[in-house]
Amino acid sequence: MARHPEYQYLDLIEHVLAKGDRRVDRTGVGTLSTFGAMMRFDLSDGRFPVYTTKRVFWKTAVKEMLWFLTGQTNIQSLLRENVRIWTDWPLDKYRRATGSDVSQEEFEAKILGDDDFAKAWGDLGPVYGKQWRRWVDAEGKEHDQIASVIQTLRTNPASRRMLFHAWNVGELDQMALSPCHMTYQFYVSGLGAEGSKSNPKLSLLVGQRSCDLGLGNPFNIAQEAALVHMVAQQVDMEPGELVWVGGDTHLYLNHMDLARELLSREPRPFPKLRLLRKPTSIDGYTIDDFEVTGYDPHPPIEAPVAV
Known part of the structure; x- marks a missing residue:
């Protein structure tokens, strides 16, 4: 029987605890x-690698991805x-700038209720x-990297240039947080010798410069x-593989209990994902x-975010 793919994550945590x-x-x-890690996840047949050794709030994770895809930058x-999940950074900036001890709930309420405040501080x-x-x-x-990748996938799926990235050197100092997951490169397998689509599968390699193993x-x-x-x-292909590098x-020192609890748990089967419609x-x-x-999944494990 094949080893559960989540053990890649647990093995990495164990390695960091022992030799970090x-x-x-x-x-x-x-x-x-x-420094330097790799995990691979098979996405075929609707496989969806949502870890099971603690509850992952996958809807929140997907909502964040959908937000990235809109191009928006305001919380x-x-x-x-x-x-x-992004409130900590503008809240910290607001507190430092104003000397206020406003709570997160109060700050978020002002962001939601006051567009001018949101524009200034969100x-x-x-x-x-x-x-x-x-x-x-x-x-x-302006360059729409996402649209360019999708266009290339449709017209030249054998290309080695189907990627987008976020490490814009000239704008790093303007960002609340420099990008952690930086480069996304796509690859299509199942193409014929002439580039014809026989049974194309779409895979993605993500390069992440900095990874918080416990929460991120x-x-x-x-x-x-x-x-x-x-x-x-969108490009009429099947999901292939997610390769993460x-x-x-790292593990934060205040996540040691979380890490040990994870290692005490046995992974359960990954869920399946189905997209209910195909948007235009x-x-x-x-x-x-x-x-x-x-x-x-196993129950959630609370742990603090390092800002």
Whole structure:
């Protein structure tokens, strides 16, 4: 019997716990870190790699991916979807700038209720979505990297240039957080010798410079898998494989209990994903289009976010 693919994640956690390099990091929390990691997940037949050793709130992860795809950079639209994972950074900035001890709930309520306040304090700078959909070159021309990739998948699926990325050196200092998952490269297998489509399968390799194993990676894997399913549907292909590559791959020192609890649990079968409709473009998906069945994870584990 094949080994459960989630053991790739658990083995990585175990390796970091045993051999990780202890480091002082940007947040001041400290990490155990390793450099260079890879995981591969089969996405065929609707497979959806949502980890099971703790509950992953996959809807929140997919909503974040859908937000990236809109090109938006303000947390107001995320909060309208009840997604709070980006609030920490603008909240911290607001508190530092004003000396206020406003609670997260109060801050989010002001973002939702006051468009001017949201414009002033809710924007994250030119983060992922801006670079993916509206990268501005030296001449001021905007480039929609997502649309370009989808067009190439339709017209030249054997291309080695089907990628998009977010590491815009000239705008890094304007971002609330520099991009962690940076490069996304697509690959189509099942093409004939002349490039004809016999049974094309779409795979994706994601390069991530910095990976928070405890909280970030479970979200990233789920949302990146969802992206493959969406793009594959748009270009009339089947999902193939998600290949994830990590640079500085780490556990925060305040996530040690989380890590040990994960290692004590046995993975359960991954769920299946079905897209309920095919929108006219990649821009048309909503969370209601995702039907996930068979997800039976272990209970969630609470752990703090390092800002």
